[in-house]
Amino acid sequence: MFRIEAEVDKERRDLLRSRLRDTNTAASPVLAALRGTPAAREVPLHVWALDEYGDLAGGLVGHxxxxxxxxxYLWVDERHRGAGLGSRLLARAERTARDKRDCRAARLETWDFQAPHFYRRHGYEVAGVIPDYPPGITEYTLTKRLT
Structure with missing residues (x-):
């Protein structure tokens, strides 16, 4: 007999994620080879831009x-858009990932009304398209080689 629950439970979520990661690692020679290395861990990577008053002007959140x-996430406050801040945030994250964490590639998702052209200008290529997600919007997955 199973009991089905629909509640937010951080402890169970983390346990499920850990077990899924173990299952995936066991099934993938590449992931198994990474086990125990720094690349095997999901490590947050955040880049922040503060204005002259110390307020958030933009930022990038990833891992x-x-x-x-x-x-x-990559966001720039409207007052600071068009001045290259988004480009600088993205470049800093890519450089950190490549030079300090040995990353070879990057990926992200964006919607058609957000920034697919911005990312293409920075060398990203469309790897996947999901039309009507959410309804009336197209989601893009883009990737870029960092090496």
């Missing part, structure tokens, strides 16, 4: 794992 940088 590195298995020789990849995954950009989760």
């Amino acid at each position: 590195t794992w298995a020789t990849w940088l995954h950009v989760t």
Whole structure:
């Protein structure tokens, strides 16, 4: 007999994630080879830009794992857009991932109304497209070689 629950439970989420990671690692020779190395750990990578008053002007939140940088969020305050801040944040994250964490590639997701053209200008290529996610919007997955 199973009991199905629908609640937020951080401890169970972390346990499930750990068990899934172990299962995936056992099934993948590449992931198994990384076990015990720094690349095997998911490590946060954050880059922040503060204005002259110390307020958040922009930032990038992501992580590195298995020789990849995954950009989760990149945002620049409207007052600072068009001045190259987003480019500098992205370049700093890529440089850190490549030079300090031995990452060979980067990936991210963006919607059609956000920044697919921005990322293409920075060398990213479309790896996947999901139309109508959410309805009326197209989501893009983009990747870039960092080496």
